[in-house]
Amino acid sequence: AQSVTQLGSHVSVSEGALVLLRCNYSSSVPPYLFWYVQYPNQGLQLLLKYTSAATLVKGINGFEAEFKKSETSFHLTKPSAHMSDAAEYFCAVRRQTSYDKVIFGPGTSLSVIP
């Protein structure tokens, strides 16, 4: 079975500071990994995904994440937070098969302090 844990349901950072959102996964087979962002009253938008190519993945809006198999982690980072980054962030896992559902973590709410 697959699962995702996100350490910290709420994270606050100052504008311009480093953003670090943690994600650890559990999967019995090689996974695909995703980060999605959700703004208030909107659907989920893909930030980036790991699909077995480079372990350091760059996404939209200056975000990146690194797949570390030994740590079963896929933490999301951004060097400098903007006010517009305030949102809910979800890490997700999916098996590398022809079909599988995406399993989402519980989410981390990011606040950016001016």
Next chain:
Amino acid sequence: GAGVSQSPRYKVAKRGQDVALRCDPISGHVSLFWYQQALGQGPEFLTYFQNEAQLDKSGLPSDRFFAERPEGSVSTLKIQRTQQEDSAVYLCASSPTLDSGNTIYFGEGSWLTVV
């Protein structure tokens, strides 16, 4: 349209009422998913379609929940005899192929409140 479209965006139902939620996926997308997102939580998988075939309905919480995609495009999620615990956002998503590495595109959701 360019994205996944869901309707209605907001629905208030009295307990015991039946509701139907519609999803228009991106044109040509083979895979279609339904998720349920309770307030403050991550999306929970409900069901999956490959074209018109419902291949996975393991996440449907009870037999009051029913989904269909009869022509392989538009999908409807029906909830019979709604209960308060059904209050949530129902998200529809589509993906172009069966490849699990493909991006899944989400709609903005249908917000259901059962009173």
